[in-house]
Amino acid sequence: MNKIRQQCSLWYEHFLALPRGEQFFRALFWGFFCHLLFFPGGFGIREIMPVFCAVMLCAYYRYAWRQSNLYMLTARWLFLPYLVLLVVAVAFSLDPLNSLLHIGRGLNKQLLIPFIAMECVRDEKDLRRLLWALVLACLWEGFDCIFQSISGFDFIHGAGLHSNRLTGSMGDYWVGNYFALALTPVFGLWCLLRQRFSRATTLLLCAALLAPALYGMVFSGVRNALLTLAVITAFAWLYAWSVRWKGLFFSAVCMLLCAVAVVWFYDTHRLSMESISGDGRWDLWHFAIAVWREYPWFGAGAGEFNTAFRSLGLVPLKDAITISHPHDIYLQLLCETGVVGLSLALTSLLGLLVWVERHMRPFLKEECRKAWGIEQPRPIYWRLTFFFWLGYVAFFINGIVGHDFFRPWYQLLVFGHLGIAMGAVLAGLRRSRQKE
Secondary structure, eight states: OHHHHHHHHHHHHHHHHSOHHHHHHHHHHHHHHHHHHTGGGOHHHHHHHHHHHHHHHHHHHHHHGGGSHHHHOSOGGGGHHHHHHHHHHHHTOSSHHHHHHHHHTTTTTTTTHHHHHHHTOSSHHHHHHHHHHHHHHHHHHHHHHHHHHHHSBOTTTOOBOBTTBOOGGGTSTTHHHHHHHHHHHHTTHHHHHHTTSOHHHHHHHHHHHHHHHHHHHHHTTOHHHHHHHHHHHHHHHHHHHHTTOTTHHHHHHHHHHHHHHHHHHSOHHHHSHHHHHTOTHHHHHHHHHHHHHHSTTTOSOTTOHHHHHHHTTOOOSSSOTTOOSOSOHHHHHHHHHHHHHHHHHHHHHHHHHHHHHHHHHHHHHHHHHHTTTSSSOSOOHHHHHHHHHHHHHHHHHHTTSOOOTTOHHHHHHHHHHHHHHHHHHHHHHHHHHHHO
16 A cells, blocks of 8 residues: 555656646546546546546647647637537527527537547557547446446446337447447557467457347447447458558457347348338428528528427327437438538538548558558558548438437537547648657
8 A cells, every 4th residue: 555655656756857847748648547447437527527628728739839739730620610500509499599509519529529639649659548548438438338237237326228218328229339439439449459469369359348238239229320330340341451551451340240149140120121111210300391491501500300300290100209400410410500500510520520531541551552462561540540530421321311410429529520530630741740
């Protein structure tokens, strides 16, 4: 015990000796690390940690603005269309107060998390640590789902099954979508472990670490998670081929095994043509188009999908009359914010995706070129950056038949992936310029 106290005292003294900006950076980083690690744990974690990180971020900008990644970002204007989208979604709403409350529940999180995540990457060590945070989060949440399937309730909140489907600590079967979006960057684990172990050992370790999360995703019964996983696997291989990343073949083995396992164990009835053709989404998509036709330019307002389709006399046949979103983020944006809002959203969100890819690609290609003939040399900085960027790409796939676009945890997770990828690109550009 005395040794532990002495070590903690040494760490504390070392921390106090650091420059003020570095102190706030470390507080910011480990706050964000804990945010990722305990993300599925409940609303409290997702409410408190981003606010704590935001305070540390402001202090970091105060003392180390010129060393920050945001200082280097020339594409800040890409966030502006998204801010205008939020104004449109409220100002032209059928019920502006309700739309403001619908969006406002996430203003202290979603708008902050890209900047928080962006500043948490300065080198490869930071990327590795953040990846491990996601690995451990998927691992413990997967074990929680296994425990729930055995006992009937999860060990965090005591939440039970929903329609005989796993919910984990998130309280609903959308935990499957959490796994799909969180696992996409986690597949970069192959690159980390491959530096130390043989292919066979790495494959076994990856399978052991990912199996609980895969179990939770499978038995949450979320078909959209399967779609996301399958499409993102194909996309990753195609992109790897374009940058001549032959090593991704082995990295993507884990992704392929996950996709095969999902298909093998999945409830085949839910994958049948009869089940798909009878899904309630077909009605909801029709309703969304009908609402858009009624409010084509600026939409009905954020969170007003239900009010709008009910005012048109439409009644869903499969879903409850209280259904709040059309299970497609593109149609949701179209009917709730109109053509103007959808255009603003795509300009911002796709613009950021393209910006990261455009700056990442030449460095990734060069890193992969140097890796030819060497199984997994250091560094793997740009390959890890790719996997976080891929996690953001997964959002656009998942949203095709997925969630409420404005749902806080949904944006909080994927905008975190985006911020990490942006921070990695900016930090990489800074090092490249310093070498020149």
